[in-house]
Amino acid sequence: MNSARVIGVSKKFGNVTALHHLDLQIGQGEFVALLGPSGCGKTTLLRLLAGFESPTSGEIWINNECVASAAKRKPPEERRIGMVFQSFALWPHLTVYENVAFPLQHQQQVPEAYKQNPKARVAQMLEMVGLGGMEERFPSQLSGGQKQRVALARAIVFNPTLLLMDEPLSSLDAELRMQMRKEIQFIHRELGTSIVYVTHDQSEALAMADRIVVMKGGRVEQAGTPHDIYYAPESPFVAKFVGRANFLKGNWAAANTFLLEKQGASSLPITVSRDFSAFFDQQVLPVRPDQLKLSVWHQGSDGIMGKVAHVQFQGRELIYSIRVGEEEWEVVTDISERFAYDDSVLVSICV
Numbered sequence: 001m002n003s004a005r006v007i008g009v010s011k012k013f014g015n016v017t018a019l020h021h022l023d024l025q026i027g028q029g030e031f032v033a034l035l036g037p038s039g040c041g042k043t044t045l046l047r048l049l050a051g052f053e054s055p056t057s058g059e060i061w062i063n064n065e066c067v068a069s070a071a072k073r074k075p076p077e078e079r080r081i082g083m084v085f086q087s088f089a090l091w092p093h094l095t096v097y098e099n100v101a102f103p104l105q106h107q108q109q110v111p112e113a114y115k116q117n118p119k120a121r122v123a124q125m126l127e128m129v130g131l132g133g134m135e136e137r138f139p140s141q142l143s144g145g146q147k148q149r150v151a152l153a154r155a156i157v158f159n160p161t162l163l164l165m166d167e168p169l170s171s172l173d174a175e176l177r178m179q180m181r182k183e184i185q186f187i188h189r190e191l192g193t194s195i196v197y198v199t200h201d202q203s204e205a206l207a208m209a210d211r212i213v214v215m216k217g218g219r220v221e222q223a224g225t226p227h228d229i230y231y232a233p234e235s236p237f238v239a240k241f242v243g244r245a246n247f248l249k250g251n252w253a254a255a256n257t258f259l260l261e262k263q264g265a266s267s268l269p270i271t272v273s274r275d276f277s278a279f280f281d282q283q284v285l286p287v288r289p290d291q292l293k294l295s296v297w298h299q300g301s302d303g304i305m306g307k308v309a310h311v312q313f314q315g316r317e318l319i320y321s322i323r324v325g326e327e328e329w330e331v332v333t334d335i336s337e338r339f340a341y342d343d344s345v346l347v348s349i350c351v
């Protein structure tokens, strides 16, 4: 069953087309991250799901009901949707309790038990976001992280079908962002609410989402699990945009054979087991830094020889820049594989 379906939706603002005939399904309880460069249409898609905009064409369905098309639009408060934005958007003159209780009075389809006993429901939500007992404070008496937790409690208090989050962590510092990631995952697990989460931050999307939808120019470029998006990018754009990638130069001799260019030597055949057809045009093989392995180079070793151009120690891992002919490849290893600047290394490719 799906919580929401976007069917052939286009959205135009004057002569700008923000979304091009886009299709997307959000499963019951699924955590979907929308990822893409600035201007690719993420916020527009979220605003259409929320009900702030109408599609120019196509339909939006929430809980098996068509809530928007070019002809009609159900308003946000009738969609059972919770929202959290980058700016916390709390009402400064209302207490934490009043902010969180607000949707219980103003949303439609709120469970009767919550309306009857809003104090208990608000207390339960504040407990869940780690702000138990802070009902009487005003937003000005809270830190940024606490404000965002209040915004989160307010978004989930009425048991929404769908939770929409637009860059909710981007105004928080790095440490707090890591902590809030865990809390959002906890809430998602506890409540089982479907989430659509807009972010610029690929590591946030990789860390939290069940499925990542990579957008480009108002279209879905690729949708898949974080693992698929990272290890099986279906276009050069996805390989570059999500995570880091080395584009190894050579020729595709066959669908499963890439001939790696080797300076001053015959090319080296690399056999691959998945579909790389999106990379045939550019004649490259995309390889993640962790798909390259280093070992000691011996005279007469058969394979790719590189030289260590840089090493960065990062605690649990080492990030190497390895010079191979004219190219520099990025390689990430654990600290058991230690090489020093200018060492010769044997590079193996594990795709």
Ligand SMILES: Nc1ncnc2c1ncn2[C@@H]1O[C@H](COP(=O)(O)OP(=O)(O)OP(=O)(O)O)[C@@H](O)[C@H]1O
Binding pocket: 013, 014, 016, 017, 018, 036, 037, 038, 039, 040, 041, 042, 043, 044, 045, 200
């Ligand atoms: N109200 C509007 N009027 C005119 N153009 C708009 C409007 N809203 C969005 N656009 C345009 O639609 C396109 C998509 O914008 P959108 O805000 O959805 O992108 P985004 O992926 O969320 O970007 P960002 O990551 O920078 O927030 C952009 O070209 C933008 O300029």
